[in-house]
Amino acid sequence: MTPAATALTVIIAIVAIGTAVGFLAGSRQRMDLEQWAVGGRGFGTALVFLLMAGEIYTTFAFLGVSGWAYSRGGPILYVLAYLSLAYAASFFFLPQLWEVGHKHRMQTQPDFFNTRYGNKYLSGFVCVVGILAFIPYLQLQLDGVGIIVSVASFGHIGRVPAMTVATVLVIAFVVANGVRAVAWVSVIKDVLMVVAAVAIGIGIPLAHFGSIGAMFTALAHARPHHLTMPGATANLGHSWYISTVLLTALGFYMWPHTFGATFTAKSADTLRRNAVVMPLYTLTLALMFFAGFAVVLITPHLQNGDLALLTVVGRIFPPWLLGVIGGAGALTAMVPAAVLILTAATLFAKNLYRPLFAPAMTDDGVARLARGMVFFLGATSLALAIYGSSTLVSLLLTGYAVVTQCFPGVILGLYWRRASGRAVFIGMIAGVLLAVSLMSAHLDPLFGLNAGFLALCINLTVAVLGSLLSAPEAARGFQEPRIAARPLSE
Amino acid sequence: MKPPSIGALALGIIPFIAMCFSVALWDRIEPMILGLPFNLFWLILWILLTPCCLWGAYRLDTKGPGTERGS
Numbered sequence: 008m009t010p011a012a013t014a015l016t017v018i019i020a021i022v023a024i025g026t027a028v029g030f031l032a033g034s035r036q037r038m039d040l041e042q043w044a045v046g047g048r049g050f051g052t053a054l055v056f057l058l059m060a061g062e063i064y065t066t067f068a069f070l071g072v073s074g075w076a077y078s079r080g081g082p083i084l085y086v087l088a089y090l091s092l093a094y095a096a097s098f099f100f101l102p103q104l105w106e107v108g109h110k111h112r113m114q115t116q117p118d119f120f121n122t123r124y125g126n127k128y129l130s131g132f133v134c135v136v137g138i139l140a141f142i143p144y145l146q147l148q149l150d151g152v153g154i155i156v157s158v159a160s161f162g163h164i165g166r167v168p169a170m171t172v173a174t175v176l177v178i179a180f181v182v183a184n185g186v187r188a189v190a191w192v193s194v195i196k197d198v199l200m201v202v203a204a205v206a207i208g209i210g211i212p213l214a215h216f217g218s219i220g221a222m223f224t225a226l227a228h229a230r231p232h233h234l235t236m237p238g239a240t241a242n243l244g245h246s247w248y249i250s251t252v253l254l255t256a257l258g259f260y261m262w263p264h265t266f267g268a269t270f271t272a273k274s275a276d277t278l279r280r281n282a283v284v285m286p287l288y289t290l291t292l293a294l295m296f297f298a299g300f301a302v303v304l305i306t307p308h309l310q311n312g313d314l315a316l317l318t319v320v321g322r323i324f325p326p327w328l329l330g331v332i333g334g335a336g337a338l339t340a341m342v343p344a345a346v347l348i349l350t351a352a353t354l355f356a357k358n359l360y361r362p363l364f365a366p367a368m369t370d371d372g373v374a375r376l377a378r379g380m381v382f383f384l385g386a387t388s389l390a391l392a393i394y395g396s397s398t399l400v401s402l403l404l405t406g407y408a409v410v411t412q413c414f415p416g417v418i419l420g421l422y423w424r425r426a427s428g429r430a431v432f433i434g435m436i437a438g439v440l441l442a443v444s445l446m447s448a449h450l451d452p453l454f455g456l457n458a459g460f461l462a463l464c465i466n467l468t469v470a471v472l473g474s475l476l477s478a479p480e481a482a483r484g485f486q487e488p489r490i491a492a493r494p495l496s497e
Numbered sequence: 498m499k500p501p502s503i504g505a506l507a508l509g510i511i512p513f514i515a516m517c518f519s520v521a522l523w524d525r526i527e528p529m530i531l532g533l534p535f536n537l538f539w540l541i542l543w544i545l546l547t548p549c550c551l552w553g554a555y556r557l558d559t560k561g562p563g564t565e566r567g568s
Contacts, residue, residue, distance in 0.1 A: 081524070081536070084524075084536060084537065084540060087516075087537075087540040087541070087544065088516040088517055088540060088543075091512060091516060091543065091544050091547045092512060092513055092516060092517060092547075094547070094551070095509055095512045095513065095547055095550070095551060096509075098501075098505075098509060098551050098554060098555075099501045099505070099506065099509055103498050103499070103500065106498045107498060218532060219532050219533070220529070220531070220532020220533075221532075223529060223532055223533060223534055224529070224532075227526050227529070227534065231526070234526050234534045234536070234537075235524050235525060235526060235534075235536060236520075236524055245520050245521050245524065248517075248520050248524075249517055249518060249520060252516070252517045253517065256517075276559070279555055279558075279559070280555070282551055283548050283551040283552050283555050284548060286544055286547040286548050286551075287544065287545070287548055289544050290541065290544055290545075293537070293541055293544075296537065421498075422500060
């Protein structure tokens, strides 16, 4: 077989096994709306860990991190800090969020906003923000599959057919099985990911430099500024680092899918223990740094940094190993893509369309509408991935700038009785508009700070001042569950 | 719902100071430790230390008496 045929055969086999496992898992259970979306609230620690890991270790980790280590250098260190700190921060609000969610039977992020603030327009806006932030995130996953397959096939298969097949598979297992399928596929993906990360992160520096230390010494000598901030960029310095780490660490659990996954945990204590252990998982990312930095010396002047990792893997490793890495990478893109599409579809049907436009819709109707939305979202994100161009890290940062605007509403809602829905709403609108307009005007970073972080500061200030200015007797906190369980109109 | 205690919060803020706010102090190549540039070494060290801080917070909040009860 030619190298391309070998690599592609292995990739296809891994994706096929992953998909088959997805279809087999949970196929004997009848899926009503709650089963489909939160797996019946019965997941134990191990499965929650895998579910969260499957959603977290994305194409971004594989190709994006090594890509920025290659093309930008020092600033990519923000990733190591933000993931650990995201778990550290989560320790202090996810268990409380779970308790509230359990008591009020919440399934999604807008459920939280609706229950706490009693404003269906606010929770509708939260849906819109979530779906909006998902767009670059989904695009990132599909871009990743396109990169993997086109590099692994040595250019024989184009990005577009690869992304199309991936999208079809993702839609198929989401529609057939819901979230349990995704959890089981990530079991396979996680094992492969660790194998791939070790092979790449240790293998590339060893093969070319003899040791990781020798690689860094050579790089520090040849490109002394690449390893520190701002690295190869003009304006990603220390203030950018701090503001970006804060924005992303606080936003990590504001994504509708990570927020929603919180409710699938067995208990608040499960979430506490996860938060303690999860930072260790971040260590595997350091291997992606080694790989990306090594490529700077091995293959300088690549046009697209996101191709750096796989290009070198294709040169150094035998084709079957390129296939294993590509297969793991493809699943790594498809698992989160499935979660993203599933979450966005459920949000649209249950939290946006029904409460605002069709209050009489039955649960079955909502489930049907959600399935329809899965097709629509898959097609839309595929189209964007085909026509868009941006680095993978930039895509994720764009998503974060939008989605973290939910943070003030969540944290103030949990811990401050006086937080007012109207103030939170106005703050969020200001934050989202500011973030989107700064980024589309290419004013990111602004004054050395991450634009999304600036928007978050404005958002939080408005929410706090607005709550203080509103009448104290209007403070509602959490109502008793009996009231919250009524139909969504107040 | 029980909000986190002050002690647990204090432990939780330590990783933020070490990995985020103090960046200007450790963002350099020298001294290289274990073959890693200092900034990378520092972050990896704190990835290992963050669970220690959180484990302390966990012990405080799940066993410690006298934590405040919230609404």
